[in-house]
Amino acid sequence: MRGRHAGLIISAVLSIASVILFFAPGLNLGLDFRGGIIVETHAPAPQDPTHIRDLLEKAKIDAASVQSFGSPNDIRIAINLPRGKGSGEEKQTQTLVDHVKETLVQAVPDVQIQRADAVGASVSSELFRNGMLALLFSLGMILIYIWIRFEREFALSAVATLVLDLTKTIGFLALTRIEFDLVMVAALLTILGYSTNDKVVVYDRIRENMRKYRSMPFKDLLNLSINETLNRTLGTSMTVFLAALPLALFGGSTLTGFATVMLFGIVVGTSSSIFIAAPLLLILERLRGRK
Amino acid sequence: MMYYSRLKMLGVVGVCLIGLLLCLPNFIKSPSSALPWHQVHLGLDLKGGSYLLLQLDTDTLKHDRLQSLEGQIRQGLIAAHLGFLGIKRDDAANSVSFLPRAESEREPARKVLEAIPQAAPDEFTVSEQNRRLTLTLRPEAVQQRAREAVTRSIEIVRRRIDSTGAIDPSIAREGDDRIVLELPGISDPERIKTLLGTTARMTFHLLAPNPTQPYPGATMLPTPDGSSQLAVMDQIEVDGANLADAAATMSEGKWAVNLKFDNKGADDFARITTANVGKPFAIVLDGKIITDPVINSPITAGVGEITGNFTARSASDLALLLRAGALPAPLSVIEQRTIGPSLGIASIHAGMISLAVGFVLVVIFMLLFYGRFGLYADWALLANLVLMLAILSSFQATLTLPGMAGILLTLGMAVDANILINERIREEVKRGRAPLQALQVGFERATGTIIDSNATAFLAHVMLFVFGSGAVKNFALTITIGIVTTLFTTLVFSRLLIIRWYAHTRPKELPV
Numbered sequence: 001m002r003g004r005h006a007g008l009i010i011s012a013v014l015s016i017a018s019v020i021l022f023f024a025p026g027l028n029l030g031l032d033f034r035g036g037i038i039v040e041t042h043a044p045a046p047q048d049p050t051h052i053r054d055l056l057e058k059a060k061i062d063a064a065s066v067q068s069f070g071s072p073n074d075i076r077i078a079i080n081l082p083r084g085k086g087s088g089e090e091k092q093t094q095t096l097v098d099h100v101k102e103t104l105v106q107a108v109p110d111v112q113i114q115r116a117d118a119v120g121a122s123v124s125s126e127l128f129r130n131g132m133l134a135l136l137f138s139l140g141m142i143l144i145y146i147w148i149r150f151e152r153e154f155a156l157s158a159v160a161t162l163v164l165d166l167t168k169t170i171g172f173l174a175l176t177r178i179e180f181d182l183v184m185v186a187a188l189l190t191i192l193g194y195s196t197n198d199k200v201v202v203y204d205r206i207r208e209n210m211r212k213y214r215s216m217p218f219k220d221l222l223n224l225s226i227n228e229t230l231n232r233t234l235g236t237s238m239t240v241f242l243a244a245l246p247l248a249l250f251g252g253s254t255l256t257g258f259a260t261v262m263l264f265g266i267v268v269g270t271s272s273s274i275f276i277a278a279p280l281l282l283i284l285e286r287l288r289g290r291k
Numbered sequence: 292m293m294y295y296s297r298l299k300m301l302g303v304v305g306v307c308l309i310g311l312l313l314c315l316p317n318f319i320k321s322p323s324s325a326l327p328w329h330q331v332h333l334g335l336d337l338k339g340g341s342y343l344l345l346q347l348d349t350d351t352l353k354h355d356r357l358q359s360l361e362g363q364i365r366q367g368l369i370a371a372h373l374g375f376l377g378i379k380r381d382d383a384a385n386s387v388s389f390l391p392r393a394e395s396e397r398e399p400a401r402k403v404l405e406a407i408p409q410a411a412p413d414e415f416t417v418s419e420q421n422r423r424l425t426l427t428l429r430p431e432a433v434q435q436r437a438r439e440a441v442t443r444s445i446e447i448v449r450r451r452i453d454s455t456g457a458i459d460p461s462i463a464r465e466g467d468d469r470i471v472l473e474l475p476g477i478s479d480p481e482r483i484k485t486l487l488g489t490t491a492r493m494t495f496h497l498l499a500p501n502p503t504q505p506y507p508g509a510t511m512l513p514t515p516d517g518s519s520q521l522a523v524m525d526q527i528e529v530d531g532a533n534l535a536d537a538a539a540t541m542s543e544g545k546w547a548v549n550l551k552f553d554n555k556g557a558d559d560f561a562r563i564t565t566a567n568v569g570k571p572f573a574i575v576l577d578g579k580i581i582t583d584p585v586i587n588s589p590i591t592a593g594v595g596e597i598t599g600n601f602t603a604r605s606a607s608d609l610a611l612l613l614r615a616g617a618l619p620a621p622l623s624v625i626e627q628r629t630i631g632p633s634l635g636i637a638s639i640h641a642g643m644i645s646l647a648v649g650f651v652l653v654v655i656f657m658l659l660f661y662g663r664f665g666l667y668a669d670w671a672l673l674a675n676l677v678l679m680l681a682i683l684s685s686f687q688a689t690l691t692l693p694g695m696a697g698i699l700l701t702l703g704m705a706v707d708a709n710i711l712i713n714e715r716i717r718e719e720v721k722r723g724r725a726p727l728q729a730l731q732v733g734f735e736r737a738t739g740t741i742i743d744s745n746a747t748a749f750l751a752h753v754m755l756f757v758f759g760s761g762a763v764k765n766f767a768l769t770i771t772i773g774i775v776t777t778l779f780t781t782l783v784f785s786r787l788l789i790i791r792w793y794a795h796t797r798p799k800e801l802p803v
Contacts, residue, residue, distance in 0.1 A: 114634040120625040134758035141750040193748035200744040236707040243703025246648035252641035
C-alpha cells in the first residue's frame with residue numbers, strides 16, 4: 001500500500017500514453033476490420049517481392065504490400081479495399097481475389113496458394129461493431145456481477161482497473177503494430193476475463209478479512225489481503241503464462257500475435273491486481289467515508 | 292464435507308470413464324455402424340477448404356415483387372376498362388401508385404387494387420396519397436419474403452453444390468438474409484462462386500413485332516454476342532421453373548443443352564409454338580438472351596434443345612443450374628476465406644505442439660511447487676482435458692486453431708482453482724490447524740472464491756460467443772466448456788483424490 005500513489009500514477013501515465021498511441025499512429029487494423037484481400041503463397045523457390053509486385057502491376061492489380069514472411073519462399077500480398085461504398089465494390093473485392101490467384105499461378109511455377117481471404121466492406125464494419133459490442137457487454141456484465149456479489153465500490157474499482165489494463169494492452173498493440181483483428185478481440189476478452197478473475201480473488205479475501213477484523217484500518221486490511229493472496233496471484237499468473245508461452249513460440253502466424261498480446265496482458269493484469277485494484281478501492285471507500 | 296459416499300465416488304469415477312469413452316471415436320475407427328460414433332470435426336483452418344459468406348440481394352427480391360404487382364395492376368385495370376395516369380413504382384417506399392383517369396373511376400379502381408391476390412396475409416395495404424391510389428408492401432411482409440427466399444436459396448445452393456461432388460459441405464443461414472457455406476477440402480472455390488453467382492432464372496418470351504425497335508410492354512435485352520439489343524416481350528410464355536430435367540449433349544458437333552418440361556411446361560410450350568410458327572422467340576437467362584431461334588414447327592413433345600456458344604463446361608454447368616432450379620434472387624459473395632491443405636496441416640502441428648508443451652510446463656510447475664497436492668492437480672488437469680474433448684466430441688463440435696488455444700488457456704487457468712485450494716490449506720496449516728481441519732476449511736473457503744472468479748471469466752466468454760464469428764466463436768466455446776469442466780475436475784475430482792489419500796494415510800502433517 002505504501003507505493004500506491006506511485007503505482008496509480010505510473011499506471012495512469014501508461015494508460016494515457018496508450019490512448020495517445022491509439023489515435024496516432026493508431027491500431028494496425030487486420031483484414032477482419034479493414035476489409036480487403038490477403039493472399040499468402042508458398043513456392044518451391046525463394047521469391048522476390050519486388051518481382052511479384054511487378055507481375056501484379058502488369059495485371060493491373062494495385063497491391064498495398066507484397067512481403068516475404070516466415071521464409072523467403074513465402075509471400076504475403078495485401079490489397080486494400082477498393083474505395084467507395086456499395087455492392088459494386090463488394091463484388092469487386094471478391095472477383096479481385098480470384099484475379100490475384102490466377103495471375104500468381106500463371107506467373108510463378110508450382111506456386112501454392114496457402115491462404116486467400118477477401119472481406120467486403122459491409123462485413124468488416126459489422127465484424128468491428130460486433131467485436132466492440134462484445135468488449136462493452138463483457139465489461140458491463142462483469143460490473144453487474146461484482147456489484148451484486150460484492151459492493152458498488154468493488155465493482156467500480158474493478159472495472160476502472162480493467163479499463164486501465166485494456167488501454168495499456170491497446171497501446172501495446174499500437175506500439176508493436178501487431179494486427180488488430182477478431183482473434184485480437186478474443187485475446188482482449190480473455191485478458192479481461194483472467195484479470196477480473198485475479199481481482200475477484202483479492203476482493204474476496206478483502207471481504208472475508210473485513211468480517212474477520214472489524215476494527216482494522218481499511219488500508220492495513222487491504223495490505224493484509226493482498227499479501228495473503230500474493231502467492232496465489234503469482235502462481236496462477238505463472239501457470240497461465242506457461243500455457244500461453246508455447247502458443248507464442250510455436251503457434252504459427254495466426255496465434256503468435258494472439259499469444260504475445262496474452263502474455264503482455266497477463267503481466268499487466270497481475271501487476272494491476274497487486275498495485276492498482278486495491279488502492280483504487282481504498283480511494284473509493286475513503287470517498288464514501290470508510291476509514 | 293470431507294467424506295465421499297461410495298455412491299458419490301462411483302459417480303465421479305463414472306463421469307471420468309464416460310469422458311474417456313466419449314473421446315475414443317477421435318482416435319479409433321468405429322467398430323460397428325450401429326454405435327453412435329461422435330467425434331470432433333476439424334475446422335477449415337486446420338483441414339483446408341473454403342468459407343464463403345453469401346448475401347441474398349433482397350432489393351432485387353422486392354423490386355421483382357413490385358414489378359409483378361405493377362403488371363397485375365395494369366392488367367386488372369385494363370380488364371375492368373378503367374383508365375390510369377402516371378403509374379409509378381417506388382422501390383424505396385415499397386409502393387406502386389397511380390392516378391385514376393376520372394374521379395368516378397376512383398372507387399372501382401380501388402376495388403381492383405384490393406382484389407389483387409396477396410402472397411402472404413396482410414402483404415400490402417391500399418391507401419390514397421396525394422390523390423394517388425397507392426399499394427404499399429408492409430415491411431414485415433418484405434422481411435418475411437426475404438427469409439423465405441433465403442430458405443429456398445439454401446435448398447437450391449445445396450443442390451448446386453451437391454452436384455459438383457463437394458464432400459461434406461455445410462450450408463447454413465446466418466441472420467435474416469445471409470448464407471454461410473463451408474467447403475472442406477476445396478481450396479479453389481472459383482467454379483462454385485461462378486455457379487452460385489448465377490441466378491439461373493430461365494424464361495421463354497416472344498419478340499416484339501419489330502425486334503430492333505423499343506415496343507410498349509417489351510424490354511430491350513442484349514443478344515448473345517452482346518453486339519446489339521432486341522425488344523423482348525415482358526410476358527413470360529414458358530417458365531424455366533417448369534423444367535423436369537436438363538442435360539448437356541452434343542448436337543451436330545456442338546455442345547447444347549437438352550430440356551425436358553413437366554406437364555405444365557409442355558402444355559405452355561406446345562401452345563406458344565403452335566400459335567407462333569415462323570416467328571422468332573427468345574430464351575432469356577438472367578436478363579440476357581442466350582438464343583433467339585425461329586419456331587419451325589409446333590413442339591408438342593415437351594422437349595427442347597438450346598444451342599448457343601457452349602463449351603463442354605458451360606453446357607454442363609447450365610444444365611446443372613437448370614436442374615437445381617433458379618435462385619429467388621441473386622446471391623453475392625461478401626466474405627471469402629480459403630486455406631490451402633498444407634497450411635492446415637502446419638496449423639494442426641503448431642496447435643498440437645503448443646498444447647503438448649503447455650500441458651507439460653504446467654504439470655511440471657504444479658509438481659515443483661505443490662508436491663503431492665500438485666500431482667493431484669495434474670491428474671485433475673488430465674481429467675479436464677479428457678472431459679473437454681468428450682464434451683466437444685459428443686456435440687460433434689468443430690475445433691479450430693483458436694479453439695485449441697482456448698483449450699490450452701483453460702488448462703493454464705484450471706490449476707488456478709487448485710492453487711487457491713492449496714494456498715488456502717497452507718494458510719490454515721500455518722495458523723496451526725490440524726490436517727483434517729485445514730483440509731476442510733481450505734476447501735470450504737476456496738470454493739466460494741473459485742466460483743466467483745470463474746463466473747466472471749464465464750460471462751466474458753459467453754459475450755464473445757454471442758458476438759464473435761467463425762474461429763473466435765470456437766475459441767469462446769472451448770473456453771466456456773473448459774470453465775465448466777474445470778469446476779468439476781477441481782472442486783470434485785481433485786478433492787476426491789486428496790480425501791482418498793487422507794483416508795488411507797491419516798498423515799500427521801500435510802505436504803504443503
